[in-house]
Every structure is written in structure tokens, then in C-alpha cells.
Amino acid sequence: MSKRLLFLFLIIGSTAVAQENLFQYEDVFDLQYVRDPQIHPDGNQIVYRRMQMDIMKDRAAGNLWIRNASGAGHQKLTAYEGSEYGATWSPNGDRLAYIRPTSEGAEIYVYWTSTKQTAKISQLQGSPSNLSWSPDGRRLVFTMKVAAKPPVLVQMPAAPKGAKWAKKPRITDRLYHEADGRGYILPGHTHIFMIAAEGSGAIQLTTGDFNHRGPISWSPDGKSIYFSANRDADWEYDFRNSEVYTLTISDKKITVLTDRQGPDSAPQVAPNGKYIAYVGYTDRVQAYQNRQLSIMLPDGSQKQLLSSAIDASIQSYYWAADSKGLYVQYDREGDTKIAFLDLKGKVRPLAQQVGGTSIGRPYGGGSFSVSKNGQIAYTKTLPEHPAELAVITAKGKRQLTHLNAMNLGGKQLGKVETVWYTSSYDQRRIQGWLVYPPNYDPAKKYPLLVENHGGPISNYGNRFSAELQLYAAAGYIVFYPNPRGSTSYGEEFANLLHHNYPGQDYNDVMDGVDYCIAKGIAHEDQLYVTGGSAGGIMTAWMIGKNNRFRAAVVVKPVMNWISKTLVADNYFQYANTRFPGQPWENFEAYWNFSPLSLVENVNTPTMVMVGMEDLRTPPSEAKQLYHALKLRKVPTVLVEIPEASHGIANRPSNLITKVAHVLSWLNKYRD
Numbered sequence: 001m002s003k004r005l006l007f008l009f010l011i012i013g014s015t016a017v018a019q020e021n022l023f024q025y026e027d028v029f030d031l032q033y034v035r036d037p038q039i040h041p042d043g044n045q046i047v048y049r050r051m052q053m054d055i056m057k058d059r060a061a062g063n064l065w066i067r068n069a070s071g072a073g074h075q076k077l078t079a080y081e082g083s084e085y086g087a088t089w090s091p092n093g094d095r096l097a098y099i100r101p102t103s104e105g106a107e108i109y110v111y112w113t114s115t116k117q118t119a120k121i122s123q124l125q126g127s128p129s130n131l132s133w134s135p136d137g138r139r140l141v142f143t144m145k146v147a148a149k150p151p152v153l154v155q156m157p158a159a160p161k162g163a164k165w166a167k168k169p170r171i172t173d174r175l176y177h178e179a180d181g182r183g184y185i186l187p188g189h190t191h192i193f194m195i196a197a198e199g200s201g202a203i204q205l206t207t208g209d210f211n212h213r214g215p216i217s218w219s220p221d222g223k224s225i226y227f228s229a230n231r232d233a234d235w236e237y238d239f240r241n242s243e244v245y246t247l248t249i250s251d252k253k254i255t256v257l258t259d260r261q262g263p264d265s266a267p268q269v270a271p272n273g274k275y276i277a278y279v280g281y282t283d284r285v286q287a288y289q290n291r292q293l294s295i296m297l298p299d300g301s302q303k304q305l306l307s308s309a310i311d312a313s314i315q316s317y318y319w320a321a322d323s324k325g326l327y328v329q330y331d332r333e334g335d336t337k338i339a340f341l342d343l344k345g346k347v348r349p350l351a352q353q354v355g356g357t358s359i360g361r362p363y364g365g366g367s368f369s370v371s372k373n374g375q376i377a378y379t380k381t382l383p384e385h386p387a388e389l390a391v392i393t394a395k396g397k398r399q400l401t402h403l404n405a406m407n408l409g410g411k412q413l414g415k416v417e418t419v420w421y422t423s424s425y426d427q428r429r430i431q432g433w434l435v436y437p438p439n440y441d442p443a444k445k446y447p448l449l450v451e452n453h454g455g456p457i458s459n460y461g462n463r464f465s466a467e468l469q470l471y472a473a474a475g476y477i478v479f480y481p482n483p484r485g486s487t488s489y490g491e492e493f494a495n496l497l498h499h500n501y502p503g504q505d506y507n508d509v510m511d512g513v514d515y516c517i518a519k520g521i522a523h524e525d526q527l528y529v530t531g532g533s534a535g536g537i538m539t540a541w542m543i544g545k546n547n548r549f550r551a552a553v554v555v556k557p558v559m560n561w562i563s564k565t566l567v568a569d570n571y572f573q574y575a576n577t578r579f580p581g582q583p584w585e586n587f588e589a590y591w592n593f594s595p596l597s598l599v600e601n602v603n604t605p606t607m608v609m610v611g612m613e614d615l616r617t618p619p620s621e622a623k624q625l626y627h628a629l630k631l632r633k634v635p636t637v638l639v640e641i642p643e644a645s646h647g648i649a650n651r652p653s654n655l656i657t658k659v660a661h662v663l664s665w666l667n668k669y670r671d
Contacts, residue, residue: 022438022473023411025656028359028466029053032403033386034379035062035357036085036367041093043371044069047077048389049085050403051357058651060359064098069375069391071400077111078118084109086129090137095197097131097140108140110197121199132216132225133197141194141205141216141225148187175236178569180615181645192216192227192247205252210235215266219298220273224248228265228278231256239572240285244278246298257300263291266316270323273298277306277326279314285576287498288457290491293317293328293341306345311490317341321372329354329368331488334431334461336364338378338392351392355463356381360649361453361532362433362463362480364488383416383435384408386464412438414472416462421515423484425507428493432481432512433462434521435472447670448522449476450513450549452531452538456485456501457494467649470659476528476666479516483508499579501593502541509538510546524548528666532556533617533646537595540625543606544598551669553607553662556617556646559599559624561590569615599628605635607665609658611644637665 035049046069049062064077064084077096078084086099096111100120106127111118122128128142151171159165170184178184190211193202205225206212212229219225230242231254243258244267257276258264264280275295283289291313296303307314312330319326325342327350336354339347355366356379366387368378379387380399385408389401414435423430437446449471453460460480468478482489483505485497497503516522529549531539536557543552558564562583565574575582583590591597606629610622619640629636639661641654649655 021410021412023408023413023466023469024473025470025660027407027411028652028655029055030404030407031359031386031466032407033356033359034389034401034403035387036087037369037377037379037389038087038089038096039069039369039371039375039377039391040089041091041372043373043375043393045073046377046389046391046400047087047089047096048377049087053652055652058653060650060652067389067400069377069393069400071398074401080118086131088131088133090133090197091135092137095137097133097197099128099131101127108142108195119199121197122195122202124202128193130213130215132218134218134222135220136222138197139194139222140197141192141218143190143213143216144193144202145188145190146204148189150187175572176239178615180569181647181650183613183615192225194249205247205249206254215268217267217269217276219246219269220271223250226257226267226269226276228267237572240283242280244276244300255300257296258303268317268319269298270295270319271321272323274323276300277317277319279317286495287485287501287577288487288491288494291315293326295343306341306343309345309347310339310341312488316367318368318370320370320374327368327370327376329366331364331459331461334364334433334459334482334486334488336366336461338368338376350376351378351380351390351397353380353382353462354378355461356385356387358463359386360465360467360655361451362460362465362468363453364459364461364463381463383462383464384413413469414438414478415440418462419512419515421512423504423508424511425504428484428508430481430483430508430512431489432479433460434516435465435468435478435480437472437475437477440477442520445523445526446475446477447526447528447666448513448516449478449666450509450527450529450531450542451478451480452509452529452535452542453480453482453486454531454533454535455487456483456497456505456534456538457487458534459486459488461488466655467659471663474663474667477516477521479512479522481509481512483512498577499589501578502538502595505538506541506545509542513548526550526671528552528669530555530662530666532648534558536617540595541598543604544595544601547601547603549604551605551607551666553609553665554622554625555609555658555662556611556614556648557595557608557621557625558617559596559621560594562587562594563624564617564621565590567618567620596624596628599625600632602629602632602634605665605669607637607639607661609639609641609648609661611641611646611648611654613644614646616646 037048050065051062054061067074108122126144130143192205195202210231217226262283267278281289293307293314315329317328338351339349357365366379376392380390385404390399417434527549530553532555536555539554579589608622608626610619626638
């Protein structure tokens with residue numbers, strides 16, 4: 001038996017019984033998808049990161065591939081077999097800079113299009129990101145963390161030779177000192193560096209105990225750069241604020257260009273140099289605010305909001321070559337779109353169904369780039385496949401890759417259908433989707449599985465989802481809604497959970513269940529529910545509010561806002577946005593919105609699942625629910641996944657583990 005088959009046999013076990021033409025657990029390892037398509041300045045070629053599942057390393061790995069915009073000439077960019085990312089074309093398209101990880105961090109490489117040769121041009125002590133070419137193609141700037149020494153409180157006596165003393169304590173005095181998926185954050189600050197495009201030592205352009213993250217943009221004359229940061233003395237506690245700055249290369253002088261309280265970031269200089277575009281908003285300390293696009297003169301004057309006609313956050317954008325407008329990406333009604341925004345604020349839609357880079361569940365995402373002649377390369381998804389490479393030219397839209405045609409082409413996937421229904425609370429229109437089992441027969445009775453999304457300030461959509469397809473293949477109709485608090489329905493809709501979470505989003509989800517029952521799609525005696533993160537919160541809240549579900553799986557939840565708020569990696573971000581004040585200032589509100597406050601009402605058989613290295617919703621939260629249910633003798637089981645952070649499905653085997661355990665629990669209570 002091959003290593004691959006042995007591994008899958010051990011993971012799947014007896015739950016793997018399925019027909020060959022259905023989407024099965026092992027198919028997860030065959031999925032491929034496109035990331036970060038970068039179109040050549042002349043629009044003729046596109047370099048993208050081709051993501052594939054490495055079954056031996058249990059990770060998604062990406063190499064750079066190149067394809068002609070005409071659809072011909074598809075090949076790997078270099079012979080290198082390791083990971084590559086961060087590709088960016090030189091201004092005239094004769095070279096491509098990109099990054100390769102190393103055991104020490106990462107290095108910058110350059111690929112020459114004329115000779116197809118590649119070379120390492122850096123020798124760095126960290127991992128570079130945000131590569132940006134100078135207008136003349138002679139230099140590159142990038143960001144990189146500069147390490148610092150941790151604080152030392154005592155001087156320990158020297159250990160005798162050969163003695164095996166305990167390890168030294170880890171000491172931190174920083175507000176932000178750990179991050180989910182990364183663990184402990186080593187001390188240091190991120191700075192901007194410059195390097196010659198033909199290779200040289202890196203010159204540090206910024207200094208101080210500040211972080212300079214995000215994209216960097218050059219002035220057309222190459223004499224200065226624009227970036228965002230928070231360089232205020234109290235930046236650590238003023239964590240929602242950032243400004244746009246300019247730095248003069250010759251003397252490293254930094255000038256601040258914005259001054260409002262809020263996260264101004266991602267500056268881009270217009271090709272003609274007349275305007276600086278940037279995104280942000282005036283912070284009103286809410287649960288959600290749209291990230292709006294504005295422009296200003298290079299000296300920071302005459303600021304003008306451009307994206308007021310788009311009631312959504314601008315996720316990314318590019319200037320048109322003639323500087324008469326910008327190409328923008330945003331979400332609307334569970335769909336990621338690309339549009340052209342002129343300097344008068346008029347919006348012209350260009351593309352939809354952008355995304356497909358979230359393999360597990362149907363979240364938004366994806367990216368695009370624009371050539372000088374206005375051709376667009378982007379990631380395109382449908383419920384039938386993850387992200388593929390697509391292009392928009394004068395001839396129209398065209399999909400250039402079919403990476404999953406061989407693996408998914410012969411599979412019968414569950415059909416996805418959009419539904420709209422009315423909230424019983426305030427008659428708002430609520431959107432959701434249904435995934436039907438393959439070979440669905442409306443004359444038959446199927447169980448309904450509600451799948452609640454995370455965030456809660458996020459959205460599901462009409463996108464590929466390996467997890468939901470696996471549930472459908474197991475015979476469940478999957479209902480996944482976007483209740484209030486979801487993005488892509490305007491700022492007001494997303495902000496309805498401000499100081500009110502969980503709130504009437506519960507009603508929105510249950511109204512969707514009732515809609516499905518009224519339509520004959522679902523049946524009162526065959527209801528099941530699951531969800532992760534904020535979806536885990538909603539699942540726990542639902543079974544605390546009613547006993548209509550035969551079984552539930554609560555994944556990586558928050559059960560107690562008081563304990564979660566002061567333990568999670570982002571503990572400092574919750575006060576006043578999620579609830580007024582800190583937990584010790586507003587104990588009653590924090591407790592009343594905690595699902596644990598409803599646990600005495602729970603009678604639904606409940607599986608509780610969490611990653612053992614989850615720092616966002618720590619395992620202690622899941623254990624509070626499990627322990628409470630055990631004490632109440634409610635049927636329950638705790639599933640703790642080793643080496644998994646909050647993103648359980650980041651590793652393919654853990655995605656399979658998650659779905660297999662969910663189905664094993666639900667099937668136990670299924671007729």
C-alpha cells in the first residue's frame with residue numbers, strides 16, 4: 001500500500017464509504033487553486049502562485065507559474081521545487097522579483113524574462129515582504145522585521161558544567177505578544193529597507209520602535225516613497241489608528257500626510273504623480289466600518305472621498321495607467337466584485353465571482369492585478385471549483401486555467417442555490433445558500449445541516465467549499481446564511497451587532513430554518529447545526545435558545561466573553577467595539593452575551609471541537625462548554641485537535657478530521 005493510501009485509510013477509517021463519483025475525503029488532497037495573479041505591464045503574460053496540497057507535508061504549497069493572456073504557453077516559471085511567492089513585475093516587465101523561504105527566513109530573487117534565468121539578490125536576516133520596484137527598475141524596497149532583545153529582569157547564577165537546569169523564563173512587556181497560527185511573537189519591529197535590483201546589501205530606511213507594515217508606493221521621480229504606519233508615541237494602545245507617510249530617500253526624512261483618528265493605509269501614487277490614493281475611515285469605535293477609498297495631493301492636502309457610492313470595504317485597488325480612475329475590489333451580497341471607479345466617484349462593474357482561495361468554507365477573498373492597457377487578471381471561483389486564473393481583455397472575460405478539471409470533472413458535486421427570506425425581527429431581507437446532496441430527489445426527506453459562518457463580521461457566498469461539499473455528499477442539505485452582522489450588505493447591516501452580539505442574528509438564522517421548512521426543503525424532526533469561531537458562538541447560542549436540533553457540533557467557540565477577552569491573542573481589541581468598556585467595567589453585558597449563560601437550557605447532544613494551539617478562541621473556552629454539559633449529563637464529547645490553531649482546516653488532514661468527526665456525531669443522531 002502506498003504512503004498516500006495508507007495515510008488516507010488511517011484518517012478516514014470507516015467513514016470513507018462513498019460512491020466513486022462523489023466528492024470524498026481524499027479528493028481534498030487533489031485540490032489546486034490560483035493565488036496572487038500578477039499581469040505583465042503589457043498585458044501579454046500572467047505570473048501566478050499555483051497552490052497544491054502536499055500530502056506528505058500536509059500543507060498547501062505554492063510555486064510560480066506563467067501563462068500567456070491568450071491562453072497559450074502554460075508552464076512553471078523556474079525549476080525550483082520549493083515555495084515561491086510575492087511576485088511583482090519590474091516597471092517595463094523585463095524582470096520579475098519574488099521571494100523564496102529559507103531555513104533562516106526568506107530571500108529576494110529576480111527572474112529575467114529575456115534569458116529565463118533567476119538569481120538571489122539578497123542576504124537578509126529576516127523575511128522580506130511588500131516588494132516594490134523603483135520607477136527606473138534599479139532598486140527595490142521591502143519591509144522586514146528587525147529583531148530586538150527581550151527584557152531581562154534578573155541575572156541568574158551560572159549553572160555548573162554539565163547541569164541540566166530548567167529553561168529560562170520567557171518575559172514580555174508588550175501589549176501584543178502572541179498571534180494565532182504564529183504563537184509567541186519574537187521582540188522587534190518591522191522596518192522599510194531598500195536594495196539594488198542587481199543585488200546589494202539592504203539599506204534600512206526607517207528607524208524607531210514602530211512597525212511599518214503594508215504596501216509601499218514610489219513617487220514617479222523615484223525620490224520618495226509612501227507607506228502607512230503608526231509612529232505616535234502611544235501607538236501600542238492606539239492600535240486602530242495609522243497614518244500615511246512619505247519618506248525622502250536621500251535624507252530619510254519622514255512626513256505625515258493624514259491626521260484623522262482611524263486606520264489610513266495602503267497608499268498608491270497615481271502614475272502621473274498628481275494624487276495619492278489610500279484607504280481608511282474616521283474611527284467611530286464600532287463593530288464594523290467600511291474601508292473607504294480617498295485621494296489627496298502629494299503634500300496631503302485636498303483630501304477627497306471617492307468610494308461613497310460603494311457601500312462596502314475596498315479590499316484592494318490599482319490606479320489606471322492614465323490616472324483617470326482606479327480599479328477596486330469589494331464584496332456585495334456574498335459575491336466579490338471588481339469595478340472601475342473614476343475620479344468623480346462613478347462606478348462601472350467589471351467582474352464578479354472573484355475568490356476561491358478559502359478552500360474549507362465559502363468565505364470571500366481572491367485578488368487581481370491590472371496591466372498598463374487595462375487588462376485584468378483575477379482569481380475566479382464558482383461552487384464547482386476553487387480559484388482559477390481568469391482575464392478581462394478588450395475581447396471580454398476568459399478563464400485561462402482549469403487546474404481542477406481532471407480531479408473534479410468526474411465528481412457529482414452538490415448543487416448550490418441562493419435563497420432570500422425575510423427576518424421576523426425587522427423584515428430585513430436575509431440571504432443564504434443551500435447545498436443539495438448529489439442526485440437530490442425533492443420527493444425524498446433529507447436532514448438539514450445549518451452551517452454558521454465565523455467573523456461574525458464576514459460573509460459566505462456562492463463559492464467553492466470542500467467542507468460543505470463533503471457534508472452534502474454525506475446526504476445532508478446544507479443551509480449557510482449571511483445573517484445581520486455579515487459584510488457585503490452595507491455598513492449599517494454589518495454594524496447591527498455593535499454592542500449586541502449575539503443578537504437578532506439568531507433570529508435571522510432561525511428564520512432561514514423556518515423558511516426551508518415552509519418550502520418543504522427541511523423537516524422539523526431532521527435539523528442539525530454546526531459552525532466554527534463566531535459560527536461556534538452562534539451554534540452554542542442556538543442550542544441554548546431552543547431544543548429544535550437533534551444534534552450540534554460547536555467548533556472553536558467563545559463561551560464566556562469575560563474569560564475570552566482577557567486570554568485571546570487579540571485581547572486588547574474587544575473593549576468598546578464588541579461591548580462597552582472592559583469586562584471588569586461591564587460584567588453584566590459581557591456575561592449576558594456569553595453562550596455559557598444559557599447552558600442550563602441546553603439539552604441538544606453536542607460535540608465540542610477545538611484546536612489545541614488555538615490562541616484566538618482558546619481551548620479553555622471549548623472546555624467550559626464541554627465541562628458544563630458533562631456536569632448536566634447532556635450527551636457530549638470533546639474533540640481536541642493537536643497542532644491546530646484557530647484555522648483548523650489550514651492543514652488538509654485537519655480539514656478531513658474536522659468533517660469526519662462532525663459527520664460521525666451527527667450521524668449518531670440521524671434516522
